[in-house]
Amino acid sequence: MAQTLFDKIWNTHIVKNIEGGPSVLYIDKHFIHEVTSPQAFTGLNKRGIKVFRPQQTIATADHNVPTLNQHLPIKEELGRLQVEALIKNCAEHGVELYGLGHPFQGIVHVIGPELGITQPGNTIVCGDSHTSTHGAFGAIAFGIGTSEVEMVLSTQCLMQTKPKLMRINIDGALKNGVVSKDIVLYVLSKITASGATGYAVEFAGSAIRSLSMEARMTICNMSIEMGARCGMIAPDETTFSYIKGRKFAPAGAEWDKKLAYWKTLFTDADATFDKEITLDAADITPMITYGTNPGMGIGVNENIPTLAEVNDNDKSGLEKSLAYMGLQQGHPIKGQKIDYVFIGSCTNSRIEDLRMVASFVKGKHKADNVEVWIVPGSKQVEKQAIEEGIDKVFEAAGFQLRQPGCSACLGMNEDKIPAGKYCISTSNRNFEGRQGAGARTLLASPLSAAAAAVTGFVSDVREFLNN
Template identity: 80%
Template sequence: MAKTLFDKIWEKHVVKQIEGGPSVLYIDKHFIHEVTSPQAFKGLEKRGMQVFRPKQIVATADHNVPTLNQHLPIKEELSRIQVQTLKENCEKFGIELYGLGHPFQGIVHVIGPELGVTQPGMTMVCGDSHTSTHGAFGSIAFGIGTSEVEMVMATQCLMQSKPKLMRINIEGELKNGVVSKDIVLYVLAQISASGATGYFIEFAGSAIRSLSMEARMTICNMSIEMGARGGMIAPDEVTYEYMKGRLFAPQGEAWDKAVAYWRTLPTDEGATFDQEYTYQAADIEPMITYGTNPGMGIGVTGHVPALSEIEEREKPSFEKSLQYMGLEAGKSIQGKKVDYVFIGSCTNSRIEDLRMVASFVKGKKKADDVEVWIVPGSKQVEKQAIEEGIDKIFEEAGFQLRQPGCSACLGMNEDKIPAGKYCVSTSNRNFEGRQGAGARTLLASPLTAAAAAVTGVITDVRELI
């Protein structure tokens, strides 16, 4: 019987099938950070239990960390307490921590792949919804709640019901100025922020296969924004080339054996999905969001939908969203003045993203009234950017290269967007208050964000390339 990529990994990891209920699923790798782990550790202590397999846990500090002066004590009290608590818990339970000052510190979904921890065929979890990022390697990766974090710590297993399966095919070649972030924002605009609820998505098609690993990670990262449990892409030569030689990837004979297994994972010809969509890459233009969920997106040359284009039941939330954003139905968004540009987050903070932006802004200057923050996803990305002279290009353009962390993706640290200000952001969510109370977020690709930084307004980057 023909099987999907998801089926093959799932079946290999089922420890026990509960009759009429969920499966007990073995978890290969568990990522933890400072926000969703304290209660889980406390729960273990209350039960008098140890972490079952501490070597299968990767810990880092990312959400609460400042991105300036990381050598100094953290100013925000709650952030300081959470980061310190993670350090104490990792020491107590024998877990290695890539904390502030460690050369491997960074956003959990950036460091896993770059260290070679993330591998095809694995089951991977973290108390963070964007764990779906790791699915770009052909793994089942998804976010879990704090009680589930405790369950995995205690047993290295998790009770899960098998989701329905969806395949989204993107065929053909992308146009100039269109990148992977535009693909995922386009799909979101087509199926909505709830269009994949209850599903696990496999992204496929010639346009997907043509992407680099870092671009694939961006797409899988935002599968969760469609309501999906996670997203994945079949491993191929691009995957193996990216992984080879990384610190925790298999070496020597173990590498050859691993690749032989990984080659068996892609979906079989004739395997069926519960739902399938196909889109043409040529139809995608640089995208930008206008509302307060990631599905409210348009091509940069388009217009905010008119009220008549919105379904009756959705009109109240649509109008509320536009009121919050200070935008008008039916109007173009191009030329809208912006105040901040944020390039970073687990969606777009890898070295490829920084190279893309640096290549575009070289020899240009930011607009005088725009503040630009570039936040690398890890210490390794930061180090590479400095070695390649990318930091100098940003400095000359007036962009501020900060230190690694989740930063202005979410209002959990010192990097907040002031109320009422517009921020073109390469992050993954544009909810009310996501980047700070009253902040107005417009999601876009690194290229579109860089174009806004240079012009001071929402711009079609294709006009500047």
């Protein structure tokens, strides 16, 4: 019987099917961080039990950590208490922790792939919605709640209902200045922020296959913003080359064995999906959001929609979003003045992202009215950026290279955007208050963010590129 990629992985991880209910699913890798794990460990301690398979759990500190002076005590009390709890819990339960100061510390969805922990065919969970990032490797990866974190810690299993399946095909060649972040924002603009609710989404097509692993991670990262349970891309030679030789990747005979299995992980030609969508890569231009959900995006040269252009169900949402954002319906987004640029988050903080920005800004300088934060996704990314001289390029451009963490993706740590200020962000969410109370967020690619940093307003990066 023909199977999809999702089917092949799901079916081999079922421990038990509950009649009329969910399946008990075995979990290969469990990532934890300081925000959603303390309550789960408290639950274990109250029951007097230990982590069932600690070698399959990996911990790091990322969400609520400072990105300046990480060698000093954390100033914010909540962040300090959460990090202290993580250190204590990991020590008591024998869980590997990459905390502040460790050479492997970083955003949980950055360190898993770069260390070779994330592998095809795995089931991967974390108490964080953007766990879908790991699906770029041909894995079933999704976020879970705190009670589910406790369940995985105690049993290495999870009860899950199988989602419906969707395939989004994107074929053709990308135009100059268009990168993976533009692809996923374009998809969101077409299907909306709820268009994949209840589905596991496989991204396919020639445009997807042409992408690097880091670019694929950006797309799967934001599959959750479509309402999807997870996003995934079938592994191929690009995937295998990326994994080989990494710290925790298989080696020798074990590599050969794993590689033979990984090569079976693709959707069979006659397998069917509950829904399929096909888009043309040639239609995609540099994208930017104007509203308060990631589906409210347009091409940089387009005008903000008017009430007459949206259906009745969306009219009140558009009015509310534009009121919060201080933008006008029907007006162009290009030329909108901005105050901050944030390049980072689990969406766009990898070395390729930093290289892309450095290549663009070399020899240029930021606009006087803009503050620019570059936050690498991990200590390894930071180290590589310094070794390649990228830090010097940023310094000359007036950009601030900070230390690894989730930073201004979410208003949880010290890196907040002030109320009323506009920030072009390479992160994944633009909800009201996401980057700080009253902050106004416009999501874009690293290239588009770099262009705005230099000009001081929303710009079409293609005007600066050699066509």
